[in-house]
Amino acid sequence: MPPIYQTSTYVQPELGRHLGYEYARVQNPTREALERNLASLEGGRFGLAFASGLAAIEAAIKLLSAGDHVVSEENTYGGTTRMFTKVLSRLGIEFTFVDTRDPEAVRKAMRPETRLLHLETPTNPMMRLCDLEAMAGIAREADALLMVDNTFATPYNQLPLEFGADIVAHSTTKYLNGHSDVIGGALIVNDPELDEELRFIRKSTGATPGPMDAWLVLRGIKTLHLRMQTHNSNGMTVARFLEEHDAVSKVHYPGLDSHPQHGLAKRQMKGFTGMVSVELESAEAAKSFVDRTRLFALAESLGGVESLIGVPSLMTHASVPTARRNAMGVTDSLVRLSVGVEAVEDLLEDLDQALSGG
DSSP: OOOOOOOSBOOOSBTTBOSSOSBTTTOOHHHHHHHHHHHHHHTOSEEEEESSHHHHHHHHHTTSOTTOEEEEETTOOHHHHHIIIIIGGGGTOEEEEEOTTOHHHHHHHOOTTEEEEEEESSOTTTOOOOOHHHHHHHHHHTTOEEEEEOTTTHHHHOOGGGGTOSEEEEETTTTTTOSSOOOOEEEEESOHHHHHHHHHHHHHHOOOOOHHHHHHHHHHHTTHHHHHHHHHHHHHHHHHHHHTOTTEEEEEOTTSTTSTTHHHHHHHOSOOOSEEEEEESOHHHHHHHHHHOSSSEEOSOOOSSSOEEEOGGGTTTTTSOHHHHHHHTOOTTEEEEEOOSSOHHHHHHHHHHHHTTO
């Protein structure tokens, strides 16, 4: 196992000369091991680890200046929407939110001052997809950077750099770590100048993970391929079961033939993850469902080995304005499941009893 360099500073042999390490906010061997690992997973040249997924995305936005413009997928993680609209917009950066399933809508939203296009695919929690290759073309036409949050898909299932992305973002808290015991984020890039600028931003703003956090993510990644095989399989089985259940109105899962973008999912994804969203008849039915599950724990976050369940409108996306949530379908009757790696028969039994009234 890589050692945990639990140190904040490094002894220098003489004034003006160090051995490659000065201060842990700038360099740490454990963190660097994780960064090399993450870059390799995504097929990129450079990896940068951050204290959280939001910190990673914030660093990418700080490549921009006042007066610049960002086009973002509208159905992005609620915390990202909050950061864009409530914090970073104060710095003079403008944000436009669009449905990136429609390339023409994205193209129309681009402006001369647009510097970055931010995507999630699949999105959280509606499991929408966008055509990464088409988005890369639109970004290039506008001389803008393309950033793809690959947290839901993971590099096991999808490699955005291969489709033309400039920056891949992750909340390493989720599938990459996989054990719900760390908060972290990452960016992966190919351009050395972009890497250098992002490192300068991170050094200057300080959103670095501690060495223990980096070590925990490295530990989790050792089993990523094994876990994702089971997440993918369990997710598909649960989605098919729920699609046939009388208490469920609609299932959102890109692996199903019924998903409107199933063909695109098959073209750019290897597997479809363990994230499943379902619509029930009412908010009361959704509340009853999540309160009655036994194996599915009611909690925020996702991507751990344990199965989680929640109502996004009241939890992960509560900060998104109600009108925007409802327009996207993130209503109080929508339930999101993070299907874990438990025996799938047990998961189906738990869902059935919860939907049927216990």
